[in-house]
Amino acid sequence: MSDSLWNIFIGSSLINNFVLAYFLGICPFLGVSAKMETATKMGGAVTFVMLISSMCAYGIHAFLVAINAPFLQLISFIVVIASTVQLVEMFVKKMSPTLFKALGIFLPLITTNCAILGLALFQTSKGYNFLESFVYALGAAAGFTLALILIAGLREQLEFAEVPKTVKGAALTLLIAGILSMAFMGFSGLSF
Amino acid sequence: MSAEDKNINQGSLQMANAKPSTDEFIKGLWRDNPVFVQVLGMCPVLAVSNTALNALAMGLATTFVLLMSNILVSLLRNFIPKQVRIASYILIIATFVTITDYAIQAISVELHKSLGAFISLIVVNCLILSRAEAFASKNTLGKSIADALGMGLGFVFALFCLGAVREILGSGTFFDIALFPSGFQEWVVMILPAGGFFTLAIWLLIFNVFKERKQKDE
Amino acid sequence: MSSKTLNISTSPHIIANVSTDTIMLNVVYALLPVAGFAVYSFGINALLVILTTTISAVGTEHYLCKLSKKESTVGDWSAVISGLLLGLTLPPTFPLWMAFFGGVIAIALGKFIFGGLGYNVFNPALVGRAVLQAAFPVAMTTWYPAMALDRFSSISTSVLSTPFMQPTVDVVSGATPLSAFKFDNIIADSSDMALGLISGSTGETCAVLILLGGIYLIIRKMMNWRIPVAILGTVIVLSGILYLVDPQIYPSPVFMLFSGGLMLGAIFMATDMVASPITPLGVVVYGAIIGILVVVIRIWGGLPEGVMYAILLANAISPHIDNMIRLRVYGTSKQTKHD
Amino acid sequence: MRSSINFSQFFSGNARRGTFKHGVHPPENKDETNGLPIRQFPFSPLIILPTVQNIGSPSEIVVREGQEVNRGQLLAKATGYMSVPLHSPESGIIRKIKNVPTISGKMVPGIYLEALPSSTQEVMDGTPVELESATREEILQGIQDAGIVGLGGAAFPTHVKLKVPDGKVCEYLMINGIECEPYLTTDHRVMLEQADDIFMGIRYLLKSTGAPKAIIGIEANKLDAAEHLRSNIPEDLPVTVEVVPVKYPQGSEKMLITSVLGREVPSGGLPIDVGVVVANVATTAEIGRLLPHGRGIQERVITITGPGVKKKGNYLVPIGTPLRYVLEQVEAAENISEVYMGGPMMGVAVSNLDISIVKGTSGIVVFTSEDVKRPTKIYPCIKCGACVDACPMTLNPSKLGILAKFESYDLMADEYNLLDCFECGSCSYVCPSHIPLVQYFRLSKSIVRKRIVARKELEYVQ
């Protein structure tokens, strides 16, 4: 069942949004969605890392199939992705201390961002070819960034709202995410 | 996130005072519950908590990985240079996750299917890495085991809380046993992603209310 | 002259004769004919559903205010609007216990957690409906034909189904024009749709009355006319283009306009002031987004109807619209101002 | 992306030619007094003169207790450029020199002057400023010496305002006869009754600013005044009369300039940045009347009106007349509850009847407890956008109000142009939720200004 690239993109960004439908990457999502600025930066970082790790994952998978060692899939994925991310992290720390400060402890946590490993695992299990994987990663990153930015906008606005004290914080973000997740259900079944 | 910061701080301060391991165990269960208080490891909590069984299995799998990695990290803590610690921890964690993955497949293919990719995703559960980084790498084996068990069981508890609510309301069953007479209207939303968000948010609210009450009492 | 002290306050010392509660009350007035027609065409069932949602929304608002030790805000009529709107978007034979639950959710989740009136980033009624749609998809898509003969004499058993139990389907379900189009490629008669002689949610069927209500509010300047105009305009243009491309596959703009909840959504839901942008250009963009999403979801999506999702999504986007589209402040250059 | 998009004007509606964007239409309530000619107000037996009557520095008292002074005699001299002298409004004896209350609530040094009952109240003349021979600077000096401040209400020293800075050219002298405040008819009557003084004043102003042309801006609800002025323009004077639509706050100089010339005064700038100098019509008339005699200002025209007053009218009131005395004379009602100096849109509520009329008092509006319509309840902002559609500065008062409520003052100033707000009150007027927007903004502005000063000081220290 080959799908058009466009539908793969719509699927991974809107229908099966990584955050709102698969719950991937919730931790950074809760942390950095408070401000638009950090949200966009984080979105950029995740997009970058996703594209890299999607390509890495494609290569690794091909390699592991070649040497007939499927049992090494998970560990190789995570190790390669983690090291790539760590490189990025060091690079950012060196190049832009302000960006590093803004993303704070979440840069190392990109490594432990399920969205990135999830992407690698899903694209492999769906058996996408290189181009499809790339589009899939692009869609996933776009969806992640979209969700992040939408929530950041709402949270920024709710900074200036009389939110009951008990609800403030993670609970509020989760509730918004829940409502957004329902709104995204409107995209289900979307295909061109 | 301040809750998390605080916890790490507490962790680092606690290494100074010699507290018994039981403390490490109990704190993870309730006071510093990884999910409800620290808001860590959300992905599996939300994704596989649509039935109580899945939640329990996932929780136990995570606890196993957490325990084993905490043990290893604690043992190797003086051997691993600081710069490569994260990479090493991830290696260790990934190994145990792979092991768990195969073990669950060997137990039940059905269960493995319903947990899906989320077993593999235990690797990136922030909880495990943060315990390895913040606790096991600085503490003795005994304490690390206690911490892992406490946090792990706290995680199981949280997952179970979610899974039970979502399964009972969403499917009208509990561990696949029908709880209600036939004709019960399932609240489908509970097993949908949105329901996961809502249920977790409501549990967080309950914990917040408890916290506020306690503060008021003080 | 009196010896008592004068009152002092800040300028201006006179105010225009409008008040938030009168605005809200007028929205209720505008909704009443729609609700009346709903009762006329779907009978006693619709009446019960609308009453239930309204009562539960108002009750929840009152109770939550009490719980948070605030003065009850029931008097501003906004909860009544949410309850009424929710009732108008539900199927006529919707179980009352679910409707009640929907009213509670609309206020608690759609409004209270954000800090009450003025801070609800989503339209509360739609949040309630979205949860109901997700929770009870079957009940939410079980339709009842309009103008049934026994509509005033009998109450559907599904309406009165026991709380927490599945409704018993006792009526021949009538498909909505949209689902008929989506799944069976049948296009309903447009004059029937305009007059509300079709099945659908209680309040979405009579486009004429909805339009009249909207015009009343626009004349009284209690509604931003740009929003419905932008939404309906976008839908007409987009579906018009598609219709011209291939009238066999794509429905006509008239059908798009009068079917489903588009009218009700465009006029009464999307215009929720709190959850929509504030600048004139902003609301036009907002309306256009809703229009595009409605067409996309209806034509290419898996669901027959997408107005609710479109508005919720646009609600989420509206802070960004407000952030990006601002009025040029008097005396500032037309170029982007940098600090 | 942050600023608006160019064609936003198209969507914002309300962008008629010949007027500014947005604005409101409060009920005018001018009919009761606009037909009443200006009448001399009785001299009060006691005059209380605060030394702070203008924006800028206070004047310095040059008389001593017990001294007898004549009407028009200098009582306090200017203490610098941003200051004007104070002249005696009545012939009398200085009773006391001590702190007196002002409308701002502050106590400032002041003079208690007891009128001499037998005095004829003849005005003392000074050195005239000859129109033909005086230089620009001499005219400005003459205006300062006459103690003239903006009589429209702002009380900004007129000579400062008229000064065209080096390098700037004044293309138009704009005479502001708009009077958009409800209730007030002061300028209306001045234009009808003091046309000659106005034209004389314009001569002085044209000379001092170097402007080739003067425009008198009048709102369409004072067509009789416009007609009267138009038909009396001296042939040699390059003056035109422009009638602009009735809309509040047309009388703000920025709005007037936009309406008449289609130019926008840049944010943070002055009218002279677009080649215009604006003077209030009453101020102009006063200049035309006082300068040829070298007199100081001792009285002004005030509209005294409102439901709480029996003898409504336009009065020529000596400056320093205590408010209590004024209200007694016009037979104010027993149950007065609110008194405003200025109009109801931008005027200041009086907290204490012991204060007195000052140069900037353009009107007194009295409400009784029965007429006051107070918002009973403040609702949360529902983002209806009424304020956005009202703000003449095209700000976003809704957002500003929410930010002010949550004390994000810096954000208000940096992102939402708080400091461009001139507190016209349009937003509060239309707000259905009765949010005290103007008060929020006034507070926010004062805090932001304080912070800016503090920041500058810090930079200076560093």
Place this chain on the structure above:
Amino acid sequence: MTDTSQTQVLERPKSTPMLKAMVGIGIACGLLIVMTYEGTLPRIERLKKEALEQAIFRVLPGTVTTKTFLLSDAQKLEETTSDEGTLVYAGYDGSGDLLGIAIEGSGQGYADIIRILYGYNPNTEKIIGFYVLESKETPGLGDKIEKDESFLENFVALDVSLNGDLSTIQNEVVPVKAGAKENPWEVDGITGATISSRAIANIMNESIQYWGPLIVQQKEEFTAD
């Protein structure tokens, strides 16, 4: 400030311990994983096989034994023991008579791809059983395709008989509205789950169009011993 610079120097370790630690851990981990993999592999394969057989029993009721057939590149069906390639499974009753063929099909559902297994009787040219292998359809709505009894009844004897020259099926499998089934080749939809039920019919239609002629033409492969 001297101690600060000292710390800085101390913070930079030598490279060898880093290399040693990493490689050591890597090798140890590799060992552990391989051991687990090898240890669990037989059981996992057995479990998988059992699960597959169970599924086959469901779509071909009464099956006692099964055989796996591979579709070769030359469009030939051959019995096989491997689990690679395009496979179908034949089910036989106790007396060794062919009950039917279990065929896998997949296609786009409402939320994601749906994988189904259905039983096809090449003798009667009817579909005789149906089972959902994998679906992420909306619980309570789309997942009725697995539970709805009246829907499953469609597949007890769904007519997919071939046309005269055995090139394709005579009547396409057509989804219709719930309760509107008139012909044996029509599939009754599910109220409220129209898309998912349609998807099943479409997947089946596409699949049987392909497999029907193939299997009937090589029917003897299955009966030959």
Place this chain on the structure above:
Amino acid sequence: MSILIAIAALGGLTLLLAIMLVIANRKLYVYEDPRIDVVEDLLPHANCGACGFPGCRPFAESLVDGRSLPGKCTVSSEDERQVIANYLGVDVGAEEKLVARLACAGGTNVARNRATYQGMQTCQGASLVSGGGKGCFWGCLGLGDCEEVCDFDAIHMDEHGIPQVDNDKCTACGDCVEVCPKDLFTLQPVSHRLWVACKNLEMGDDILEECEVACTACGKCAMDAPGNLITMENNLPVINYSENHNTKDPIQRCPTGSIVWLDEKLGVVKGRESQKIIRKGERMAGES
């Protein structure tokens, strides 16, 4: 076979990774003093700014740099400061504890209102409307902005609408000083026992119509005070704290009690002469 593959693959992979990390470590290393984190952890996280830095982290940085001493942090306890000092091996740098003090005592029981203020119920808002409705222009408006702004629960409005500072809880963060539109708060060392609880610049008894406890600028305190301890400036007594001010004498003859003394046991006390006002005030409070 698969064992060999696994070992080779993983070994190779980790080796590659390690090499990469080693290189990265060399090339891209950014040094940050780890003590900053530790010190920040030890600070109270109040981010109150009383130390003169924008928050706890910048203060921690300056502590580690040696630019400031732990004593600057007025929020943390003596012990906590000592811990930081020990950790960094520096002096605590003790600073005397400061507390906020209010220069007004004109509660609703003794002060008159000129007008009834309507609008925003904050002092800052009210002060913009003719200075608020209070008779005394300089006096406390009593709407509690300081209570609201205090993060340490150290300020509470009493029954007459005058803020009372809890000396134990006050950290001298200065928020109340900043927020008070009438500038009535000052930060003073706790050892300053004598202070003036009035700020009105009027002279003579006229002011008493507005407020019974206002300073009338009679100058008796200045006369009674030893040496140059008190001088009158702008109709108000000014206390020269560099003089020895450990005497209660100046307050004794104050007719309105506007100069006060902090007694260790009794709290804030007023002079003999003003006792009648306090009694009167109490009685009035009882009646209302």
